[in-house]
Amino acid sequence: MQQNTLDSGGWAVYKRLFSYAAGYWPMFILAGIGMVAYALSEAAFAALMKPLLDSGFVEHDARVIRWLPWAIVAIFMIRGFASFASGYCMGWIGRQAIKNLRQQLFAHYLNMPTAFYDQSASGVLLSKMTFNIEQIANSTTDVVKTLVQDTLTILALLGLMFYYSPFLTLFMVMVTPLIAGLMRFLSHKFRSYSSRIQNSMGDVTRVADEAVDGHRVIKVFNGQEYEQKRFEAANEYNRRMNMKLIAARTGSMPVIQLLAASGIAGVVYVAISDILTEPIEVGTFVSLLGAVLLLMAPLKRMTNVNAPLQQGIAAGHSIFEVLDQPLEDSGGDVPLEKARGQLEFVDVTFKYQSSHENILDHLSLTIDAGETLAIVGRSGSGKSTLVSLLPRFYDPDHGSVRMDGFDLRDYPLSDLRAQISLVSQDVVLFNDTIANNIAYGALEVATEEQIREAAGAAHVMEFVEEMPAGFDTMVGDKGVLLSGGQRQRIAIARALLRNSPVLLLDEATSALDTESERKIQQALHGLMQNRTTLVIAHRLSTVENADRILVLDKGRIVEIGSHKELLAREGHYAALYQMQFHEV
Numbered sequence: 001m002q003q004n005t006l007d008s009g010g011w012a013v014y015k016r017l018f019s020y021a022a023g024y025w026p027m028f029i030l031a032g033i034g035m036v037a038y039a040l041s042e043a044a045f046a047a048l049m050k051p052l053l054d055s056g057f058v059e060h061d062a063r064v065i066r067w068l069p070w071a072i073v074a075i076f077m078i079r080g081f082a083s084f085a086s087g088y089c090m091g092w093i094g095r096q097a098i099k100n101l102r103q104q105l106f107a108h109y110l111n112m113p114t115a116f117y118d119q120s121a122s123g124v125l126l127s128k129m130t131f132n133i134e135q136i137a138n139s140t141t142d143v144v145k146t147l148v149q150d151t152l153t154i155l156a157l158l159g160l161m162f163y164y165s166p167f168l169t170l171f172m173v174m175v176t177p178l179i180a181g182l183m184r185f186l187s188h189k190f191r192s193y194s195s196r197i198q199n200s201m202g203d204v205t206r207v208a209d210e211a212v213d214g215h216r217v218i219k220v221f222n223g224q225e226y227e228q229k230r231f232e233a234a235n236e237y238n239r240r241m242n243m244k245l246i247a248a249r250t251g252s253m254p255v256i257q258l259l260a261a262s263g264i265a266g267v268v269y270v271a272i273s274d275i276l277t278e279p280i281e282v283g284t285f286v287s288l289l290g291a292v293l294l295l296m297a298p299l300k301r302m303t304n305v306n307a308p309l310q311q312g313i314a315a316g317h318s319i320f321e322v323l324d325q326p327l328e329d330s331g332g333d334v335p336l337e338k339a340r341g342q343l344e345f346v347d348v349t350f351k352y353q354s355s356h357e358n359i360l361d362h363l364s365l366t367i368d369a370g371e372t373l374a375i376v377g378r379s380g381s382g383k384s385t386l387v388s389l390l391p392r393f394y395d396p397d398h399g400s401v402r403m404d405g406f407d408l409r410d411y412p413l414s415d416l417r418a419q420i421s422l423v424s425q426d427v428v429l430f431n432d433t434i435a436n437n438i439a440y441g442a443l444e445v446a447t448e449e450q451i452r453e454a455a456g457a458a459h460v461m462e463f464v465e466e467m468p469a470g471f472d473t474m475v476g477d478k479g480v481l482l483s484g485g486q487r488q489r490i491a492i493a494r495a496l497l498r499n500s501p502v503l504l505l506d507e508a509t510s511a512l513d514t515e516s517e518r519k520i521q522q523a524l525h526g527l528m529q530n531r532t533t534l535v536i537a538h539r540l541s542t543v544e545n546a547d548r549i550l551v552l553d554k555g556r557i558v559e560i561g562s563h564k565e566l567l568a569r570e571g572h573y574a575a576l577y578q579m580q581f582h583e584v
Ligand SMILES: Nc1ncnc2c1ncn2[C@@H]1O[C@H](COP(=O)(O)OP(=O)(O)O)[C@@H](O)[C@H]1O
Pocket: 118, 352, 353, 354, 355, 359, 377, 378, 379, 380, 381, 382, 383, 384, 385, 386
């Protein structure tokens, strides 16, 4: 398939990129003035050759000799100012547009459905944010400047040439279709390499990202060599694609210049030979030749502009691909100030996009407001999935999940989530102080006293007091400076502080030792009063006190009842309980 610079797909992307800069039209006008002035000053310099030779050298006209040197200085002054103005203004617009685009992409990342993150590697997403967007920066500033300014310059120079000698100029113009054809072919190549380079950059970042994140796993499993190989593959592919681009770019330049030089050769021949009916003046000819030489630089830039232009389009395309993905559904408009917390699963069936079987299979369940429901079952039985439907990380494929009688989708998403606290197995902390991590989500309203209270109840105080900076201790990237148990206690404090009607504990105490767990159990027990709680726990001792216990297997409820009832039934739960009892 042949694609040229201005094909419809490329145009659409470019126009859309431009919409990010459209608001800055005063800057565009300034830049435009600069570009026009630049183009005119180039043509003026070529035009100056005629009076220089005809009146200066040949006729020795004193008046011309007096103003001509000043004119040269003036032209270059104008040219300098014009070049600064267009470069600065275009750069300003470009950076502003990039900032807006980046901000929009970030906002999009914050509001994408959870399934989007399941399918995308974080390295690729980060690379879009950094590398791909920088590519756009290059193409919106330099490319536009080159395209507009050089087109204007070429037009001005061609205009001058036509004015001096239409016939000779025609020879020049004749090579243009050849150059255009070549550019069309090259632009296709450029674009395909560029997009491959960008994808391979994403791979490079992804592998590096995994190596950095998983450095402990890599060390203990001696995975260095394996990672090296994986990285080498991505790195080598990136190099190869870059080389192809370099080859296409550097190879195209001499060819185009050769074409242009042939054109000049033709012009020179026609001018010197007596094909022309009227002999041409020496000044006119030198002006023409000057114009042709001045044409070379912008023509060369125009041919080189194609690579960054295609890079920009490829990058823009990859960004818009994300921006065009639908955001999370923001829910209905049934207001929800403070829920009672009655929950209902009505014939809920759910599977992940990548899974083959239903993870939740026609599951029906009613949970009273204020009830504590424990969920147990083998790993992979769908416990976490069940819980993740409540904050609408995912929506069921069939059936509905309800709160206080309405489908969750009827509530505004933010209202719904305000009713829910979640403490999960892998606690995510932000690289901030302990106090801010506890107050996260309630930052504006939480007083220091409330934070302390929550920290006390979650036994965070115990280790905070030993730290030199106390609550102001930074937890490090993702909380690496704390132990797993300490992180969980912070997450529990966060949930305590949030004080929401629905509490979800997904193996919230898995990283705690039995001693700390018992202590926190008291705190959690207090926390569970007057609120609906779903607690997933691997240690059965922590679920005994729940109002009801649900045993889940392959997404189905196999048993439900109180601890006593289930023991008496001597079914799955009783067997699990026996097994754990013996282990201890
Ligand atoms: N984000 C996901 N994408 C695809 N499959 C998933 C995802 N999360 C979990 N699963 C799959 O769904 C099943 C249930 O997982 P999960 O609900 O986490 O189980 P549990 O919490 O009971 O251990 C597992 O087979 C798991 O592989």
